[in-house]
Amino acid sequence: MRTASESSRKLSIIGVTAGYDKADVLKNVNVEAKPGQVTCILGANGAGKSTLIRTILGLNRARKGEIYFGGDAIARMPTHRIAALGIATVPEGNRVLPKMTVSENLKVGGLLIRDNARVAARMEELFETFPRLKERSGQLAGTLSGGERSMLSIARGLMTDPELIVFDEPSLGLSPLFVSEVFAIVKRLKAAGLSILLVEQNVRQTLRVADYGYVLVQGQVMAEGDSETLMQNPELHRAYFGVH
Numbered sequence: 118m119r120t121a122s123e124s125s126r127k128l129s130i131i132g133v134t135a136g137y138d139k140a141d142v143l144k145n146v147n148v149e150a151k152p153g154q155v156t157c158i159l160g161a162n163g164a165g166k167s168t169l170i171r172t173i174l175g176l177n178r179a180r181k182g183e184i185y186f187g188g189d190a191i192a193r194m195p196t197h198r199i200a201a202l203g204i205a206t207v208p209e210g211n212r213v214l215p216k217m218t219v220s221e222n223l224k225v226g227g228l229l230i231r232d233n234a235r236v237a238a239r240m241e242e243l244f245e246t247f248p249r250l251k252e253r254s255g256q257l258a259g260t261l262s263g264g265e266r267s268m269l270s271i272a273r274g275l276m277t278d279p280e281l282i283v284f285d286e287p288s289l290g291l292s293p294l295f296v297s298e299v300f301a302i303v304k305r306l307k308a309a310g311l312s313i314l315l316v317e318q319n320v321r322q323t324l325r326v327a328d329y330g331y332v333l334v335q336g337q338v339m340a341e342g343d344s345e346t347l348m349q350n351p352e353l354h355r356a357y358f359g360v361h
């Protein structure tokens with residue numbers, strides 16, 4: 118797979134507290150996403166997963182704590198600067214812009230790149246990686262199949278050639294076949310050297326692709342460990358995910 122440059126920077130979330138109005142949603146959260154690894158954040162509905170992602174991307178401000186990407190402190194940086202450092206995201210539910218074509222969606226992903234030739238070159242690289250998108254480049258995104266839409270949403274996130282890509286529940290609302298396809302793409306991205314932060318509720322498949330994981334419960338990290346260790350912890354499964 119031809120994709121982004123190899124990652125070398127670690128994302129470190131250190132003692133972060135964040136929330137809305139008067140309520141703290143995240144409480145003293147410590148998470149590390151090591152370069153070139155798949156790190157997952159597992160949590161049930163309302164655990165604070167989206168809030169954590171919003172805080173990493175600068176859409177929500179940490180009230181306490183700091184976030185580093187390599188040597189840069191990003192917790193108080195504007196979103197566009199965080200993106201320019203090499204952090205991209207694939208939004209929840211693999212959202213695409215339905216009234217725009219596949220190519221137009223990719224161009225939107227490349228808005229930060231101010232050089233049209235570079236946008237076009239990057240699009241061609243991604244078409245090599247996702248040939249199905251090339252075949253459908255002129256098709257309206259709203260008419261794509263669920264799997265193709267996921268692919269487009271991931272490709273759009275890759276347009277800026279990021280080092281770290283943050284996935285917000287990519288399996289949400291997808292049929293099992295498409296879920297497997299998305300996780301296969303995650304594996305390929307890791308093989309290509311990207312760092313991946315995978316925020317999910319799908320415990321089994323996520324732990325199968327992840328190197329390391331964190332379990333978020335009511336805004337706090339209740340457990341962490343390498344995937345094998347988390348997978349073999351039946352208590353965690355029963356208590357937090359209802360999986361037996």
Ligand SMILES: Nc1ncnc2c1ncn2[C@@H]1O[C@H](COP(=O)(O)OP(=O)(O)OP(=O)(O)O)[C@@H](O)[C@H]1O
Pocket residue numbers: 137138142160161162163164165166167168169
């Ligand atoms: N804009 C907001 N204003 C106030 N409270 C919010 C806001 N967004 C989220 N919350 C609250 O923060 C808590 C965590 O929500 P969050 O969306 O981060 O959880 P989540 O783990 O992503 O859940 P889900 O899997 O259901 O998307 C919830 O109690 C939610 O009601």
